[in-house]
C-alpha cells in the first residue's frame with residue numbers, strides 16, 4: 595500500500611512540474627482542409643521541417659477571424675502553433691509567399707492542387723521531406739510564371755517518382771537489358787515500371803518520340819523545356835505512361851486527377 599501511495603505521489607509530482615504547453619512555429623503550406631463544427635477548419639499542412647501534419651484553425655470561417663485569409667491554399671505561411679491532444683491549434687499566421695497568379699487560371703489551379711496531392715501523399719506524418727516540399731514550390735513557381743500546365747504536371751510526376759526511388763526505367767529494356775536504338779518503337783510496362791523491346795509483346799505501344807520526351811523531362815530543368823513544342827501524340831503517350839507509374843506508386847489514382855484531366859482537356 596505504501597508503495598502505491600509513493601508511486602502516485604511521484605506521478606503527481608511529475609504532472610505538477612510539467613511545463614505549460616509550449617508554442618512552436620513552423621513554415622508550411624496548406625495542401626487540404628475541411629470544415630469542422632460551426633466555424634473551424636482542420637488543415638493538412640506540409641512543412642520542410644515537420645513533413646505532413648494536421649492542425650485546427652479555430653473560428654477561421656468567421657468574417658472577424660484574425661487567421662482568415664492566412665490559411666488559404668497556394669500560400670506559404672509561418673504558423674504559431676500550440677500542441678493539442680490530437681492536433682496542434684493555429685494561433686497566429688504570417689504570410690510569407692502567395693502564388694496569386696495560379697489562382698486566377700482554372701487549369702493552373704487544377705495542376706497546382708494535383709501536384710500538392712502528389713507531394714502530400716508521398717510525405718509521411720511528422721517526417722521532414724524538404725526535397726519534396728521544394729518540388730511542390732517549384733511546380734507552383736512554374737505555373738505562376740506561365741509554364742504549360744501539362745509540362746508542369748508531367749515534370750512533377752516524374753520528379754516525384756524519381757525522388758521516391760520509383761522512377762521508371764527509361765534507358766534499357768526491363769526484360770533483356772538492351773538499350774533501344776534511336777527511332778525504335780517500344781512498349782511501356784502495364785504497371786508503369788519502364789520500357790521494353792517490342793518483341794517481348796508485353797505492355798502497350800510507346801513511340802520513340804514519347805521516350806525522348808520522358809528522357810528530356812528527367813534530364814533537363816523544366817525551365818529549359820517550356821519552349822518545347824510537341825505534337826499531341828507523344829504528350830498523350832507520356833501522360834498515360836506516367837499516370838500508370840503514379841498509380842503504381844500510390845496504389846490508387848490521386849483524387850484530383852480526374853478534375854485536372856477534365857480541365858486540361860477543355
Ligand SMILES: [Zn+2]
Nearest residue numbers: 767769770791
Ligand atoms: Zn528487351
